[in-house]
Amino acid sequence: METTNLNNTLLALLLALKDSETPLSDTEQSDLSHAAEQLSANPNNPKAWEILIEPRLLVMIQANEPLNQRFQAAKSQLDNLGDTIPLNLLPSEAELEQALPKQKPQPITRAIPQVSSSDLRSNEITNMAIRVMATPNPSETAKKLSSFEQFQQFLNQNLAQK
Numbered sequence: 001m002e003t004t005n006l007n008n009t010l011l012a013l014l015l016a017l018k019d020s021e022t023p024l025s026d027t028e029q030s031d032l033s034h035a036a037e038q039l040s041a042n043p044n045n046p047k048a049w050e051i052l053i054e055p056r057l058l059v060m061i062q063a064n065e066p067l068n069q070r071f072q073a074a075k076s077q078l079d080n081l082g083d084t085i086p087l088n089l090l091p092s093e094a095e096l097e098q099a100l101p102k103q104k105p106q107p108i109t110r111a112i113p114q115v116s117s118s119d120l121r122s123n124e125i126t127n128m129a130i131r132v133m134a135t136p137n138p139s140e141t142a143k144k145l146s147s148f149e150q151f152q153q154f155l156n157q158n159l160a161q162k
Contacts (some may be wrong), residue, residue, distance in 0.1 A: 016070035100143035
């Protein structure tokens, strides 16, 4: 799996959700929840992302014109960055915990995969996206993540310097 593409797509989606002024339809929220389930079930399966998850996400995004415009703008900025995403500007675990709706904890047991250190960076972004997309209202959850403001400022500054 090309980690940069996965990260950029998920981050662009989260940024687009954060900036979205129109609430998502029930179908769109269901699509995001389904994508989160698939990402969670296939965390290290590049084929699942490339064949199953990403195409369905892109169809959902493209069908929502305002969301698609924001997504494309953010994706373009992220693609210009390459793989130099400053993880310190992304929401922390504590901020995610505050923004996510309170739910009964569901224990999940998974085998510990053999991963390289480069995969760990990818998983941080993927895990954040899964948690936001799985909420009942992903747009509202993304808006609560104030770190995204700093991240967007960084993207805009980076774009202005090029």
